[in-house]
Amino acid sequence: MLDFSNGAAYVNEQFVPIAEAKISILDWGFLHSDATYDVAHVWKGKFFRLDDHIDRFVSGIDKLHMSIRHKRGDLRSILIDCVKKSGLQDAYVEMICTRGMPKPGSRDPRECTNRFFAFAIPFVWIANPEKQKKGLHLIVSRLQRIPPESVDPAVKNYHWLDMVMGLFEAYDRGGETAVVVDVQGNLIEGPGFNIFAVKDRTITTPARGVLEGITRRTAIEIATDHGYEVIQHNLAADDARTADEVFATSTAGGIMPITKIDGRTISSGIPGSVTQELQKRYWRLHEDPHYTFNVDYD
């Protein structure tokens, strides 16, 4: 009997324990980071907005000129089965499509057979609930996010070295996480999260060069529904520093307060009321059958 309790993966058309989930070292998904992916989550036994994640994933596969034999319904079943096998009530669920391997000697991506992988592991937090009570200390990195003229950010991708090096810069400067910028110094995004600033009843989030995150979309929907004006436009670092509140959004943690930027506190330095209201409503949506469905664990 295989032990899936640390997570379950779908690799080579089979379900395997996460520790056995491996990819060929020659797959261009690794050697050229020629891949797209998406991450959905399960919370208290319910999948959240899974179809929206699958939509974005399928669109990314298409934009990269890839194709896989699995239809949307197959993807859905495989992801659900990964969670069921793991038994995890709170899970981080990733789906991946890689270019695959070329024929020996070939350098032509059209000659590769694209490959699908998936896995469910215990839920991962960018900031756990304890940390979220205090809020995160964000560093504005000197590094620029890879621009949309190079890599289409609408295709969720693994090109993260800018953000990884931004993280090391943040640690050096006493911070906990980083946001990378555009050529004008506007904030773009951090490692796995989008960013928002609240001023009076207006909420601003960067529009250009960012991943169109599902949690970002959820936050925009909740805020708009509750009477806030949400502006998708450039967000200058100084506008974030002088905002009433700043927060990050991610599948890996939801809506997370940022209470310090570059060593200076935002406003009073504690998570703000707008952020807390959106947080509460975000987690409440996890009970809403319009956004969720139950995983039918055996």
Place this chain on the structure above:
Amino acid sequence: MLDFSNGAAYVNEQFVPIAEAKISILDWGFLHSDATYDVAHVWKGKFFRLDDHIDRFVSGIDKLHMSIRHKRGDLRSILIDCVKKSGLQDAYVEMICTRGMPKPGSRDPRECTNRFFAFAIPFVWIANPEKQKKGLHLIVSRLQRIPPESVDPAVKNYHWLDMVMGLFEAYDRGGETAVVVDVQGNLIEGPGFNIFAVKDRTITTPARGVLEGITRRTAIEIATDHGYEVIQHNLAADDARTADEVFATSTAGGIMPITKIDGRTISSGIPGSVTQELQKRYWRLHEDPHYTFNVDYD
């Protein structure tokens, strides 16, 4: 008895046939393309400039704040052993360092154990000798190379989606390969190669935002030694189009003539005399003990 004839890899401190060389799906080398690598080659049983490749690789590991327990001499031995085990006389030899896996639940790259991988497979050509007689048809992509403000190109990395999408653009437009540009439209580099243009006795190659390729360096050294002026500076697409000769350099093929850009022939449309002279001298260096050493096959 293991069969290494298709290639040999070093994974988890063991030598395995290339078909068994796998990396965990959770390694951030894959999931964040958080890795650096280098590729050396063996030609007619001799390694070419291996120490220069190891120098660059070790420097990249350091710049990414990674460390591995293998010393330079260990790396050298492992790479040589991959080639010996494979028995390949002409080989493409890759060394890789990945961030590795985080502790469960962690998002902190400092908590990962970095990992070293290596493999030797049959020599791979961007353009094989037959193709090189005719020359390549290059397309100037509309995509921009990931800029140095985002990712340091001196750290050889797998952030290739710009170049992969450039290749698809090239195929659509009737070409064989692509070069991506900078924000001003200057040529930068292609998938795995640097680019050079020859005008009279002056040779220009881009300086900023490019990988400092070992074959690029070799071409510069050969050309300088033989009386050409080599300028490392911006190379506008139109300057390449109106050059006497254009060529690409890569470990995967050496010095390779480009005879057509965007459907128009360069000069007379056949590989030029300067390119051919440099090619000849490049391959002659593969006999020179200053640049090579024999692999001691069993």
